[in-house]
Amino acid sequence: MIDAQGLDELVRDIEDPELPHVTIGDLGIVRDVTIDHGTATVLLTPTYTGCPATDQIRDDVTTVVRDAGYEPDVRLVMSPAWSTDWISERGRERLRLAGIAPPSPVADQGATPVEPPVACPRCGSRRSRLISEFGATACKAAYVCEACSEPFEHFKPL
Ligand SMILES: [Zn+2]
Numbered sequence: 001m002i003d004a005q006g007l008d009e010l011v012r013d014i015e016d017p018e019l020p021h022v023t024i025g026d027l028g029i030v031r032d033v034t035i036d037h038g039t040a041t042v043l044l045t046p047t048y049t050g051c052p053a054t055d056q057i058r059d060d061v062t063t064v065v066r067d068a069g070y071e072p073d074v075r076l077v078m079s080p081a082w083s084t085d086w087i088s089e090r091g092r093e094r095l096r097l098a099g100i101a102p103p104s105p106v107a108d109q110g111a112t113p114v115e116p117p118v119a120c121p122r123c124g125s126r127r128s129r130l131i132s133e134f135g136a137t138a139c140k141a142a143y144v145c146e147a148c149s150e151p152f153e154h155f156k157p158l
Pocket residue numbers: 120121122123124125145146147148149150
């Protein structure tokens with residue numbers, strides 16, 4: 001049987017159903033993994049409230065825990081609320097590689113009320129234009145790059 005640390009790594013390695021190659025560890029939504037008498041408790045903080053991916057992630061975590069030989073106890077922790085600032089550097093790089101502009105930091109938003117233009121994940125140009133507040137999913141907005149004219153998605157800062 002693998003220990004809590006090994007299980008923690010397996011859980012963090014689960015890919016997000018909507019973001020190719022980005023793991024839930026990269027997204028920073030895995031709060032804690034503990035094992036007590038054969039039961040593995042996993043605490044997850046969902047990204048966006050009502051994001052349909054949450055149910056899928058919960059199912060995937062349950063499967064991984066069960067396959068590892070433990071009784072799954074997957075709980076959602078809503079507070080403190082998840083922020084895009086929790087996405088790791090590796091996660092941001094993977095979003096970029098998937099053609100999705102990573103979210104800008106929200107921590108200093110109070111000082112800068114106007115968001116800088118979103119950089120195109122393909123060519124890096126900031127000459128981008130918002131097409132729609134909602135892309136393929138509510139978590140992302142659709143943009144088009146005026147430099148290379150490629151459409152792309154931007155993971156909204158939260
Ligand atoms: Zn571009």
